[in-house]
Amino acid sequence: MISSFSEQEKVQKQKSKQRLNMATPVTVLRLPKGPDPNSRGFDPKSPRFIALYPEQLPREQHARSVLRESFLRCLLTMVEATFRASDIDVLNFQVSDLHTPIGVQKEALIRCQDVISFTFDA
Amino acid sequence: QPTMAMRQTPLTCSGHTRPVVDLAFSGITPYGYFLISACKDGKPMMRQGDTGDWIGTFLGHKGAVWGATLNTDATKAATAAADFTAKVWDAVSGDEVLTLAHKHIVKTVTFTQDSNCLLTGGNDKLLRIYDLSNPEAAPQEIAGHTSAIKKALWCNNDKQILSAADDKTIRLWDRSSMEQVKMLTFETSVSSMEYVPDGEVLVITYGRTVAFYNALSLDLIKAVEAPAPINSASLHPEKDFFVAGGEDFKLYKFDYSTKEELESYKGHFGPVHCVRFSPDGELYASGSEDGTLRLWQTAVGKTYGLWKCVLPGNNFCHSLMKSYLEQAIWHREVDLSSDEICPLVDGK
Numbered sequence: 001m002i003s004s005f006s007e008q009e010k011v012q013k014q015k016s017k018q019r020l021n022m023a024t025p026v027t028v029l030r031l032p033k034g035p036d037p038n039s040r041g042f043d044p045k046s047p048r049f050i051a052l053y054p055e056q057l058p059r060e061q062h063a064r065s066v067l068r069e070s071f072l073r074c075l076l077t078m079v080e081a082t083f084r085a086s087d088i089d090v091l092n093f094q095v096s097d098l099h100t101p102i103g104v105q106k107e108a109l110i111r112c113q114d115v116i117s118f119t120f121d122a
Numbered sequence: 123q124p125t126m127a128m129r130q131t132p133l134t135c136s137g138h139t140r141p142v143v144d145l146a147f148s149g150i151t152p153y154g155y156f157l158i159s160a161c162k163d164g165k166p167m168m169r170q171g172d173t174g175d176w177i178g179t180f181l182g183h184k185g186a187v188w189g190a191t192l193n194t195d196a197t198k199a200a201t202a203a204a205d206f207t208a209k210v211w212d213a214v215s216g217d218e219v220l221t222l223a224h225k226h227i228v229k230t231v232t233f234t235q236d237s238n239c240l241l242t243g244g245n246d247k248l249l250r251i252y253d254l255s256n257p258e259a260a261p262q263e264i265a266g267h268t269s270a271i272k273k274a275l276w277c278n279n280d281k282q283i284l285s286a287a288d289d290k291t292i293r294l295w296d297r298s299s300m301e302q303v304k305m306l307t308f309e310t311s312v313s314s315m316e317y318v319p320d321g322e323v324l325v326i327t328y329g330r331t332v333a334f335y336n337a338l339s340l341d342l343i344k345a346v347e348a349p350a351p352i353n354s355a356s357l358h359p360e361k362d363f364f365v366a367g368g369e370d371f372k373l374y375k376f377d378y379s380t381k382e383e384l385e386s387y388k389g390h391f392g393p394v395h396c397v398r399f400s401p402d403g404e405l406y407a408s409g410s411e412d413g414t415l416r417l418w419q420t421a422v423g424k425t426y427g428l429w430k431c432v433l434p435g436n437n438f439c440h441s442l443m444k445s446y447l448e449q450a451i452w453h454r455e456v457d458l459s460s461d462e463i464c465p466l467v468d469g470k
Contacts, residue, residue, distance in 0.1 A: 026423050027430045032174030035137040036169065041178025042168075042216035048153040052197065053215050085451040 019083070033059065077101050081108070130391045135415040139163045142409030144189050147171055147394045148196035153262035155401050158199055159415050160190035164298040166201050168192075168213060171400055173426040174407075174417050178216040182209060188244075189230040189273075193237040200240055202228035208242045210254065220257050224250070230273045243271030243281060249285055249295070265298050266293060275317045277324075277337045284324065284337065284459070286312045292326065294340060304340045307337045313368075314354040314396070317469040321361065327352045332366050332376075348374055354396045359403040363420065367394025369409050373418060387414055 010079060035041065081095035091112050098105040144160035147172070155171035166187045168177045185204035192199050192213060198210040208228045210220040222342040242261075249264040249271065265314045268384040269288040277284050282303065288311050294304040308328050316325040322337040332355040333345040335459040350370035357364045357378065367373045373392060392411030402428050408416050417427070418458035425431040 021126050021128045024432070025129040026419065027432050028131050028133065028300055029428045032133050032135045032169070032417070032428065034135075035175055035176045035179060040216055041176060042180050043217075044179075046177075051153075086172065109429055 074101075081110075129421045130387050130418060131384075131429065132387065133417040133428055134173050134389075135159075135169060135176070135417070136413075137167055137176055137179075138165070138413045138415075140186070140413055141392070141395065141411040142413060142415055143395045145398055145407055145409045145415060146191045147398055147400055147407070148192035149194035150401050153196075154194055155469045156196040157400075157407055157415075158190040158192050159409055160187040160201065160211075160238075161413075164188040164203065164205075166190045166215075168199065168337045168350055169415075171407075172405070172426070173415065175467070180209075180211050180216060180218070182218045182221075183207070186461075187226075188227065191232050193233045194235060195237075195427075195445045198232040198233065198237055200233060200243065202231040202242060203433070204228075206262065208240070210240065220254070222250075222252055222257070222261070226300075227260065227270075229271060232275055238282075240274050241274050241276060243274035243287075245270040247271060247287070249274055249283060251297070262300065264295055266295075266302050267291070272312070273315045275315065277317050277322065284315065284317065286315045286326070292324075292340070293396065294460065306335070306340050316354075316356055316398070318357050318359075318361075320359070323357060323361070325357050325364065327357050327366065327368075328439075330368075334378075344381065346376060347359070348376075349383075354395055354398075356397050356406060357395055358399050364407045365399065365418075366396050367410075369393045371410070373397065373408055373416075375408075377422075385422075387418065 078097065079100055081098040084094040084096055087094050093110045093112060095108050095110055097104065098108040124337040138161040140162035142159050142161050145274060146158050148156040155167050157169045157171045158166055160166050164185055164187055165206045166180045169175060170177060180199060180201060181460060183201060183203040183205055184259045187201050187203045187267065189202035190199065190421050196213050199213040202208045204227045206224050206226060208222045208224065208231050209218055210215065212219050213324060216442065224246060226244055228242055229248060230243045232241050237303050238254055240254055244441035247267045247269060252261045267287040267289055271287045272286055274283060274285040281297055283297060284292060286292045290308045290311055292306040292312060293302050296303050310328050312326055312328045314327045317337060319426065324337040326333045326335060330351055331345050332352055334343040335341065336343060350368050352366045354369035355364055355366040361378050362377055364378050365373060365375050366459065371388065372391045373387045373394065374383060376383050390408065390410040390412050395405055396409040403420055405417050405419055407431050419426065419429055423431055445461040
């Protein structure tokens with residue numbers, strides 16, 4: 001009777017030891033994110049990047065500065081043409097052979113309000 | 123708080139292709155804290171400290187990177203490499219900011235608290251102090267070590283410097299006079315050094331020993347023997363634990379006051395080269411010859427970062443585990459130092 005009881009005990013101990021070795025591992029939400037094979041990282045859209053390096057020019061402001069720059073470049077170009085006539089109120093000039101940065105216009109009407117200055121070659 | 127035994131689940135950070143030889147945490151910033159790892163593949167990486175998520179790789183070095191560090195607010199990084207340079211990086215954009223040429227392999231780099239100066243040391247046996255606001259100027263040089271410098275640190279509010287070299291000494295230097303103030307000599311080369319500013323504690327490892335010194339006087343506080351040769355150790359910010367790792371691939375956690383070994387964990391597939399506690403003490407990171415970094419919980423089972431606490435009672439299996447475990451402990455069947463189980467979280 002005693003031997004069978006100690007046999008039972010041995011089996012019980014063995015079983016509980018096995019169960020203990022299956023102690024619950026801590027649950028993990030996900031694995032740490034690994035490197036992006038296509039980039040060196042340091043995402044400029046990350047909150048830290050944006051907070052520490054705020055964009056100097058928001059897009060709209062950048063677009064405006066580009067337009068302003070091209071307008072100023074336009075001002076630098078003088079346009080040449082053969083003057084033909086003006087209307088009575090000096091609202092429009094009729095010209096021939098208008099040389100523009102994008103080509104020569106045989107006949108054209110120039111709005112005087114668009115003209116900043118003009119000179120005549122005698 | 124769980125009151126049953128949970129098994130530690132380390133988080134593995136992959137990405138490096140060669141051994142990870144150094145790692146460092148930043149301080150706690152408004153965006154959390156960060157981690158940098160130095161690797162023999164020449165590509166140090168920056169990660170989010172509490173999750174291990176990769177943030178970016180600093181590209182530029184042409185040789186193994188032996189040392190890496192972040193400044194307190196994680197805006198700058200510095201690296202020491204076998205290409206005879208130390209580099210300073212913008213840790214937000216990942217851009218290289220400065221390359222500092224040396225005459226031999228650079229092993230260690232560290233910033234002052236204000237990030238204005240950088241201390242370097244390496245195989246040319248010289249300590250160099252660079253003024254980062256005037257990087258073109260020649261660095262101040264401190265000579266004295268008779269072999270390669272392994273690790274250099276600022277201490278005593280950046281007024282002094284501690285350096286460990288292959289000449290089996292640790293030397294304390296005064297920054298203003300540039301003179302040696304004290305020296306400790308060992309019988310074997312020191313494998314690592316960590317400085318804990320709060321309390322001025324210096325953690326040194328050599329052989330199987332983890333030793334704690336007063337960083338100002340270099341007086342020994344205590345020494346603890348580990349089961350295997352140790353390559354690196356780190357003291358918990360609250361000084362209740364320290365962790366160590368080395369040649370047997372395992373991580374050990376000890377009670378600092380009693381020197382008792384509390385837990386040990388297998389996980390790495392190669393020797394552990396570096397181990398550091400996070401600035402909040404909630405986790406520690408280890409870098410290994412196996413090319414991985416692993417994050418380990420200080421309080422196993424606690425909800426933190428990517429780890430989630432599963433409350434007992436919600437799950438029938440957990441309740442069952444608990445009763446089996448309690449029975450087994452009563453019958454003294456459990457070996458609490460085994461690496462399969464960690465002690466109950468509430469201390470019983």
